[in-house]
Amino acid sequence: MHKIIILPILLCFAAPCYAQSAAGTIVDQSSHLPLGGVTVEAGEARQTVTTRDDGRFAFKHLPAGVQKITFHMAGYRTRTLPVAEVAGMADTVFLSSQATQLADVLVSANRINPYKTISENDIRMRSISNAQEVLRMVPGLFIGQHQGGGKAEQIFLRGFDNDHGTDINMSVDGMPINMVSHAHGQGYADSHFIIPETIEHTTYEKGMYNPEKGDLAVTGFVNFHTANAIPQSLVRAEAGQYNTYRVLGMVDLLGEKTKEKGQSWYAASEYRYSNSYFDNPQHFKRFNFFTKYYGRLNARNYLSATASTMYSQWKASGQIPESAVAEGIIGFYGAIDPNEGGVTARTSLNATLTTSLSDNDLLKNQLYYSHYTFDLHSNFTFFLEDTVHGDEIRQRESRDLMGYNGSYAHESHLGNSHLRSELGINLRWDGTLGSALTHTVNKFTEIRPVKLGNISELGAGAYVSETLSLTNRLTINAGLRYDHFNYRYDNKLATDSTLQGVGRYKANNQVVSPKIKVSYQLSDKAQLYWFAGRGFHSNDARAVVAANGLPTLPTAIGSDIGTVLKPTKNLLLHAAVWYSRLQQEYVYGGDGGTVEFSGPTRRLGMDFSARYQPLRALYLDVDVNYAHGRATKDPKGANYIPLAPVWSSTGGIVYNKGTGLNGSLRYRWLGDRPANENYSLKAAGYFVNDLVVNYTKRRYEVGVTVNNLFNVKWKETQFETETRLQHQQPVDGIAFTAGTKFFATAHITYFFH
Template sequence: MCKYFMILLLLVTSVCFSQSKNISGTLKDSSTRHPIAEATIIREPSGFSDISDARGKFSFRAPGAIDTLLISAVGFQTRAIPANSIRNGQIIFLQPRAVQLADVVITGNTTNPYKAISETDIRLRGVSNSQEVLRIVPGLFIGQHQGGGKAEQIFLRGFDNDHGTDIRLSVDGMPVNMVSHAHGQGYADSHFIIPETIASATYKKGMYDAEKGDLAVTGFVDFHTADHIDNLVKLEAGQYNTYRALAIVNLLGQQQQQKDRTWYAAGEYRYSNSYFDHPQYFQRANFFTKYNGKLNAHNTLSLSAASMYSTWNASGQIPESAVNSGLIGFYGALDPKEGGITSRTHINAQLATTLTNHDLITNQVYYTYYNFDLHTNFTFFLEDSINGDEIRQREKRNMAGYNGSYLHQGYWGNTQLITEAGINLRVDQTYNSALLHTMDRYTLLNPLKLGDIGESAAGIYANETFHFNNRFTLNAGLRYDQLYYRYNNKLAEDSAFSGTGTYRAQNYTISPKLNFYYQAAPHLQFYLFTGKGFHSNDARVVVAQHGAETLPAAYGSDLGTVFKPVKNLLLNAAVWYSYLQKEFVYGGDGGTVAFSGRTRRIGFDLSARYQPGQSIYIDADLNYANGRSLDDPAGQRYIPLAPAWSSTGGITGIFKNGINGSLRYRWLGNRPANADYSLTAEGYFINDVVLNYTQKKYEIGLTINNLFNVKWKETQFETVTRLKNEAPADGIAFTPGTKFAALLHFSHFF
């Protein structure tokens, strides 16, 4: 039924596209000659607007008089161009300038309410490390409980997303999340991204976009790497034997860049013992290269490749009781054998084809080889009082996929229509995915899970956006996802299965979306989002349940506003609701399946960006979420570790003499650690500071994490633990957050 509806939708809209637009152009940066995406083009005096696409292209149909095109983009000078002086297909150059909130324009056809905030934040704050890559999203908190080598735990909108269960991450259209992962569903290790290569980030909260499928429940984050970066060498050194070296080199000359061809390579190496009593010996090497160039007038090819290798020791999670008794210090360790090795290598190819009517066809293929080997001990001597409870989780993975889309803009009468249809294909194959009871990392005591996983996913979607006038826009989307699972169980002792052999299952889901946008005033937009989403579950769960009830639905709604009461103040506010059905969840640390019933979350988000002067920028985000389980008894309905109150913010200064920097804070309130709130995961308030002196050819800087040296707990869990020769105890186990940590850096641009 879904497939027929989508075909009908495409046929109807293709009939409607009988009118062609007669004003079109391409926006480019005057200094780099690169396309400018997400710029706003307003037709005066009608007020109708368009947004430039990833190619920098815009186009209008002109039913009436157009005196002027007003073009604005964050980080560029606004231009007013007489419409009669523009030739169709003309290239229009914008002059770069310092970021000004006055350049942010709110229009009725802006369908991403976070667009302005994301553009200004990443340009002003940037990202200095792989953790900051995720913190760019307002309201998103992360926690590291292996000191930097393991993927971060992610919190957003009252969800403990674990390492990515309900948030979808991608880079240049390629998924970061790993399904049916040895450690947990949706495991998203973004450490292969070199922060300095990120040009922009697109994100939305909620489950309201048809082009996003599996895992996009609390939202999605798409990182986009730069097509061109100036030559750069950067050296960093700081406390706890922390070092980093980075180099970015352009591989094509200026003449090729003038022909819209760029190619660069970036490499980094990091080392740190970290702030724990037990040295981490953490090291990671990253390499990334990207080519982007025109093949001809209608085709642009982007090729990228990356490789990451990381190894570390870890202090892991320690019981509060062991610290309180004086057995170990706040930064101590109970099992010095924890740690891991992980690597990821991928290639990514994207071809963008522009048709003669300005339609856009994109084709993308990608391949990733991934290796994961993690050694942890959460319970110490609870299960094995002699050898300890150390576990080893490992897998080798091949992941390949294809993304294709078609984008068409046209008119039905005076209503502008934007149609997008696409297909997503993905195949994951793991080998010897294992959960093993071990000692001294590699001595096998008892295998708990062992097998090969095959998972395939196919999704199709259609998206229709109606710009009825310069005030009202409607977006309707529909998505269909079909998933296939295969598990080859190699362990006869695994009680979840009747024996060794191959087990199969499949399931599917249909996800409708409906979104409304209303421009109430020139600087005020309201929006209402509604939709259904989902997250898949581990293949080992699905085949054991024969596919039944293993693709639970998530329903949500947002009511919000984007408001500029004055030219240098930007506000974004929303109240939201989400509801999740029952689901089966595979616990990678124990190889068990946990059942959870229905949940309901209600909350609000508030973001403010204020620029009191040209050189000062102030930002603040305040978030609240009330989450409860609906099927548990009264008094036991709290959702463990779900954040309630949280806030981030800071002040940034960028001065003409080259001095720039920021002072930032992060506050996470207390939250329940278990269902009856008898245990509390303690909140924290910490500050970070960055100071730089930047000139044309170099930059000298200082970064300080935890400026006031607060003792804080970065991650916390209710855990039953047993220390050697002691009785079991139920309480909080935690990983301490960083101490005061200063890091100097020097960068040379050439």
């Protein structure tokens, strides 16, 4: 490892023999804020670099024959300048926004993230109506809601049932969304505190190959980036079926004059209410507030600071047995226990200082804090265990989450090879009070406590990442990550079945995760890549301290081989085959308070994406995904992975002229999949369409959104569950939550400065 760290230092002394240089800072012409992620191409040499978060780029040693520099970024007009002019522009290059065009997309081996070109275009072309729609931006990612909107979604990706976030790492502006050692499930990721209109773009990768990402990043990671500035203020009102209402306001707090100084500050707030489409009204309500300051403190420092708060309350229809619907006991949209539902809240502070050092180095320091509360009432089995009072449970916790992310990046050259070295540190502490699982009746009347205690969990990670562009066509990224976890559980319950009495229990574990990425550019129309690496997900602290020294930090091994193609200027293709293997693990079951064993698994799959823009205003997209997964230690025929997705696809047509009539028609299809290990029960697939139609002018917009356009009956989430209705015999079968009916909402938006 010492050799890896010393390598970039040694390369700094290499003596290059190139004749000229070009450097600068790229900023948005409207907001005057720096643009990160811009691809900068050195004309005839076909060399490319990507701007950092502070908008800086540099070519220190260009061949003498290079005469022009070109700037590419989705949603911005491509700009080409002479090298001499770039060198003499007082370090500033302005880019003006325009309608996103696939013709501007550049295929480059310098882009070590092959999903970047797709993600940039998708979020700018497709309308976003809620935070769930942003999650669906990840090709192949499916979500399912089984409490009607208040609870975190169940997430499916790459043949994994990620539950609520066990094997996918999620963050917003670098602040974690996932909650480790959560009262309901490991990695619980409730993103409903994000106002969707504040999201400017997403960064995501599939697989376990990014050294910056540690815990939970097995199927991939998603980082939401909120806008540093808003183009204009707005007020929006929505109303729809099932007593659904939403109001939204976004206000620029500084105005136009401060933009030239590189300052931005805005606030956004929303309130939503809905009874939803279930027979049992949900009385769902959510309030969100968010504010962000982004500004240049001086020539070298930029500060980003956000604050947010969310409160949500709802009743739920929960999961109902297929057998009860078949017998006519309840309807397809009915409920067994009307007491299901919950209350949750999250208040967060997040600040990042980005500092440009000499020699084109970049230092980032981030601090974040969240206070979070959660109180959930569920009933999955009804009267199976307690035939008198029922099986209702209550899960609750109060949590403080705080952490630090720091990174130092250095760029240097060895001849015509460009090297980017990065060192990073991640620290995170979670402390929960009164984390509890209780058997209840009528929501708050306690019958029997199952779990009660306080959790303290500290995670510390460090990584080194080296990205070397050996030639204009070949880029290699090698990374090494180390993570260490300390767990403490203060058990308050003498009757806890997994521990030996009241007291303090401690444990720790650690893991080393190597990663490698190789990207090769065949031509300006084709890029090939190969990724390999190790990832992991941590287990709940209550499972770790109860495991008595057994391995509780299971690793995952994976590899991808893929290509990015642009055969014509308006067609972009992405295809990959992938493989992953997981070790055995011990899992804490939040709904039962038990520690369960799960054996090793292996998955093999294929991803395909296509984006086509035949006209400037017309955008077509399709994603098709396949995954074959099996438990490796179980006999054939009894080795299916329950609820693991097999075939899935999403796609749509978007018509967007900017003003006037715009709209989109989309579909999502999830194929049938096994609901248990021997596939004797099937989780039925579905095909659902959504429609958006808007009429947009400079000062206002009116529109209609329709979910489930053709009003099909579909099951959004499904589980094999043994249930018993009151005064009946137990039934082992599918329990499900019904997907939305035809659901139309209308909105009107007023824009102002």
